[in-house]
Amino acid sequence: MSTIAPAAPAAVAARETAAPVAFRGLGRAFAAPDGGEREVLRGIDLEVAAGEIVAILGPSGCGKSTLLRIAGGLDRPTSGEVAIGEAPVAPYDVRCAVGFQEPRLLPWRSIERNVALGLPRGGDRREGREHVARLLELVGLADFAGHRPHEVSGGMAQRASLARALARNPEVLLLDEPFGALDALTRLKMQDLLLDVHRAEPTTVLLVTHDVDEALQLADRIVLLGTDGETPGAGIRQTVVVPGHRPRDRGSAELAELRGRLLDGLGIDRHGTARGIQATTTIPHYPY
């Protein structure tokens, strides 16, 4: 599984491959159907260092995708600002690559040509083709290069979408639940792939996930989004620095403790604590 490491892009010349991202007092309100406004995000302050992997956790509908879209310039904040490096995020910022929550592949293009869409503009054609072939190999779709999106499974489409985002070789990689539709084994493989790519090209990664274990495995830091129950709009409820270096031992007791805290933060009843049963500190079985 870890043998795929050296295959990651080596052809790319040395250049600034990662940029810091800063959210300052960021808020987003959407127009509500009743004519008013509905606050979704409020007062987000977050500094992401260049090359850092930050996982964003939170309950469904709390604004994770919205935050990511704002970081990529696909949406604009209603208050505050977000900057990549020194410069504020521009609409559809070219420094970012987005892996959307749904695959969003062009149905009339082959998987290969869909991945090629992610290549930076104006690159060498042959190099681009090789890069795409390598990425397809990495995500396990080499045999399906010529297929159309409707001819592959949902999980394969999602891997193609991930490959498309990686093809960009961006300064900031924005991934919205990139492994959501994958089976447990493929999911582990793709997580390792992401780490391998990151090691070869240490880009900044913002990763939305609903899987606490995935966050613990991949991230340097985990940001927990949520509301405080009174004021509308989600803010950062918790920021957790994940100890240790990647790849982490999926079963370590330290991570188990963190996992418990994060699940608490998400309001999930674990080990029966809510039913008055003492929480154990034994290493839990992971649902892999």
Add this chain to the structure above:
Amino acid sequence: MTTDAASRTIARSTPRPAASVAVPAGAPRERRPLTGRRWFVVVGGALLPIALLATWQLVSTTGLVPVSMLPSPAMVWQAAVDLAERGLLGQYVAISTQRVFLGFAFGAALGLLVGAIVGLSRLGDILLAPTLGALRAVPSLAWVPLLILWFKIGEESKIILIAIGAFFPVYTIVSAALRHVDRRLLEAGRAFGLRGVPLFATVQLPAVVPSVISALRLALAQAWLFLVAAELIASSMGLGFLLLDSGQNGRIDRIFLAIILLAVLGKLTDSIVGLFERWAIRRWA
């Protein structure tokens, strides 16, 4: 090792592009269903016309219906030969086809252009859509007296009328289709750095190709419709003129001939759009 081998077999049995699938010699070829075979498509499509022709022949020769109401196929054929000998048949067909092609080409091209402007640009939509909607509401035949006054009974008036007939279906369908291109795909295209013409060529155009082709089909049918309308009203040659002239002279055999020619020509030109469709789908969609 064994699991490895097993997984490799599984990997190998996953579907591959059809081109790489080799059918082993002697293995039973997958039989295509009857409806998928070329000869059946051709024969199947010809069945009804042949049956109609046979019924026609039967009804007209047995005297069931007087020939003054329903001429026999032979009489219609004779009318065609007669007109051809006088050099009129070819001339009428040629002039009508030319009018349709010219009017269709102008109307459809303009429809594509204006449809694209209105469908792609919010400003274009605001500025043009209300006016075009009002013009579309005018029954196209209402233009005839005006066109005749302005352009007399020359070629221009007919071609412009046909162009009007071809313009509106293309404009309406293309602008609506462009407006309804999947926003999420557009956003994905933009997120990967596409703008302007490359975005149009990568996302919008392939997304609307099927609609554009339906629009062209409809426009071509409209073009023939307006051709006959134009020639019925004011002309000295063409299939519409043949219809009018024969109606006034009671030449029912020629009326039948004109109707059959319109059916055949309409179908032929539609097949040309069909060929274009095959090419465009392969190229874009």
